[in-house]
Amino acid sequence: MTDKPSLAGLAPLRPGMFRLDANGEPTGLVAGRCSGCGRVTFPARAGCPHCPPGTPVEDHLLSGDGVVYAATTIRLPSALGHPAPYSYGYVDLAADDTRIFAPLVGEKGPAVSVGDAVRLVFFEIPAKAIPGTLGYGFAVQESRS
Amino acid sequence: MTRSAPSSAFVAGVGMTAFGKHPDRSLIDLGVEAVQDAMADAGVVPRDVQAAYCGSAMAALVQKETGVGQSVLMQLGMGRIPVVNVENACATGATALHLAWRDVAWGIHDVVLAFGVDKAVMPKGTVLEAGIAQVEAQLGDIFPGTFALIANRHMTTYGTTPEQMAQVSVKNHDNGALNPKAQFNKPVTLDEVLASPMIADPLTLFSCCPNSDGAAAAVVCSRASLKARSAEGVEIAASVLASGDYEPLRDMTFWESERHCARSAYAAAGISPREVDLVEVHDAFTISEIVHCETLGFCAAGEGGAFTASGETALTGSIPINPSGGLLARGHPPGASGLAQIYEIVQQLRGTAGERQIRSAETGLAQIMGGNKGNDAQACAIHILRNTVA
Numbered sequence: 001m002t003d004k005p006s007l008a009g010l011a012p013l014r015p016g017m018f019r020l021d022a023n024g025e026p027t028g029l030v031a032g033r034c035s036g037c038g039r040v041t042f043p044a045r046a047g048c049p050h051c052p053p054g055t056p057v058e059d060h061l062l063s064g065d066g067v068v069y070a071a072t073t074i075r076l077p078s079a080l081g082h083p084a085p086y087s088y089g090y091v092d093l094a095a096d097d098t099r100i101f102a103p104l105v106g107e108k109g110p111a112v113s114v115g116d117a118v119r120l121v122f123f124e125i126p127a128k129a130i131p132g133t134l135g136y137g138f139a140v141q142e143s144r145s
Numbered sequence: 146m147t148r149s150a151p152s153s154a155f156v157a158g159v160g161m162t163a164f165g166k167h168p169d170r171s172l173i174d175l176g177v178e179a180v181q182d183a184m185a186d187a188g189v190v191p192r193d194v195q196a197a198y199c200g201s202a203m204a205a206l207v208q209k210e211t212g213v214g215q216s217v218l219m220q221l222g223m224g225r226i227p228v229v230n231v232e233n234a235c236a237t238g239a240t241a242l243h244l245a246w247r248d249v250a251w252g253i254h255d256v257v258l259a260f261g262v263d264k265a266v267m268p269k270g271t272v273l274e275a276g277i278a279q280v281e282a283q284l285g286d287i288f289p290g291t292f293a294l295i296a297n298r299h300m301t302t303y304g305t306t307p308e309q310m311a312q313v314s315v316k317n318h319d320n321g322a323l324n325p326k327a328q329f330n331k332p333v334t335l336d337e338v339l340a341s342p343m344i345a346d347p348l349t350l351f352s353c354c355p356n357s358d359g360a361a362a363a364v365v366c367s368r369a370s371l372k373a374r375s376a377e378g379v380e381i382a383a384s385v386l387a388s389g390d391y392e393p394l395r396d397m398t399f400w401e402s403e404r405h406c407a408r409s410a411y412a413a414a415g416i417s418p419r420e421v422d423l424v425e426v427h428d429a430f431t432i433s434e435i436v437h438c439e440t441l442g443f444c445a446a447g448e449g450g451a452f453t454a455s456g457e458t459a460l461t462g463s464i465p466i467n468p469s470g471g472l473l474a475r476g477h478p479p480g481a482s483g484l485a486q487i488y489e490i491v492q493q494l495r496g497t498a499g500e501r502q503i504r505s506a507e508t509g510l511a512q513i514m515g516g517n518k519g520n521d522a523q524a525c526a527i528h529i530l531r532n533t534v535a
């Protein structure tokens with residue numbers, strides 16, 4: 001195992017989106033959970049359409065284990081300068097009963113498929129236009145044979 | 146609940162520029178041409194127009210230009226009236242029409258102008274920076290990718306194939322070849338669509354609509370206004386604008402905003418999908434048309450690919466979709482596309498669509514949607530137009 005580079009100095013993609021440890025390293029994603037019905041949204045929304053106005057939305061730490069619901073691989077750089085190829089999609093988080101948008105990383109490159117088991121990872125977003133930004137993604141878990 | 150409109154509103158005239166590349170013409174110039182055409186077609190003069198809605202999705206972003214509506218109308222000597230500039234992503238033009246419809250159907254005005262204009266062809270080496278402030282975009286999301294995810298789910302759930310999706314592009318390019326206003330006037334083959342460069346798996350370059358320059362306009366009138374001028378119009382039987390519910394766990398083989406919008410539109414018009422003779426939909430990407438075909442009720446969920454491949458949606462099929470060539474071949478200036486759909490439907494209902502004419506077309510439906518929001522669209526608009534005795 002090699003030491004991972006520190007992510008502590010990066011600016012979060014959105015304020016409050018990340019749970020940080022004592023050293024400022026990201027350890028989790030913070031979603032919103034409606035205190036009325038328990039619905040989880042990420043990024044956290046201000047209110048819940050199913051509950052009375054003013055029902056508090058509380059911080060909720062998302063689980064780090066998911067399953068790919070939909071995936072695509074982009075073959076040209078984005079307007080913000082994400083280098084191609086790269087993948088993203090939606091990940092089902094069973095423990096949180098929600099689904100979130102996420103960059104996806106395959107075992108050997110960008111290839112990711114529906115149904116793949118993936119785990120939360122953190123990295124500096126590789127987009128030229130927004131340097132120094134802390135992002136997240138989900139990576140296919142290494143197979144141990 | 147939304148109340149139903151107390152009176153009918155009619156499209157009395159339409160106009161549009163050719164869509165494509167207009168490097169030497171300004172936004173304003175394009176807007177002026179479309180508005181003049183529509184007013185001449187409707188037989189109205191500047192003093193008849195009581196309000197105007199101008200759609201532009203890109204002007205503020207690309208040309209750094211605001212107040213496009215007033216700039217166009219000033220050229221035509223039209224002042225004093227209320228002018229509202231509208232932005233609703235790719236549904237911008239349809240949103241302008243919806244607002245004009247509201248004014249007339251609810252008895253506020255008798256003659257209202259809706260127009261839309263954009264110059265979205267980007268200079269070489271630059272890309273369109275739409276929506277880049279959103280979290281998803283900052284994580285890498287681009288428009289083709291969003292639709293690629295829908296395609297990915299549709300293929301996984303229903304077994305839709307790349308060939309079926311490519312057939313949408315082939316059909317719409319065939320139709321575009323018959324449309325003198327279309328950006329692309331050349332057919333493409335299934336192999337060419339499939340072999341064009343991959344943009345976002347499984348969508349290739351020829352599976353994506355172009356960014357285009359162009360303008361389109363419509364004049365909306367009350368029954369009284371038509372009578373006073375002994376003019377004719379096509380009735381707006383339904384005009385519905387909706388956003389999504391943005392439920393995180395919804396099924397991504399379709400757009401919830403569109404399903405909601407379609408139900409409301411059919412209810413407002415008092416018809417079923419069987420009574421629609423032709424359709425213009427938001428085929429920004431090939432998969433979109435397949436999904437719209439299902440959600441609008443022309444075939445069952447999951448059967449849009451096979452339905453398209455069977456030829457049912459071609460000009461000669463049971464339910465022609467995108468006779469104009471759609472966004473894929475007519476081109477896509479986002480502010481104008483929703484009104485270009487109305488232009489096509491009005492030509493078809495009048496029987497003036499030339500080589501593209503669909504026999505005994507009495508009822509047409511236009512669907513367009515815009516922008517990504519959560520896992521749905523920001524906006525979806527549906528208009529149903531029909532020939533009625535005014």
Ligand SMILES: [Zn+2]
Nearest residue numbers: 034037048051
């Ligand atoms: Zn709730």
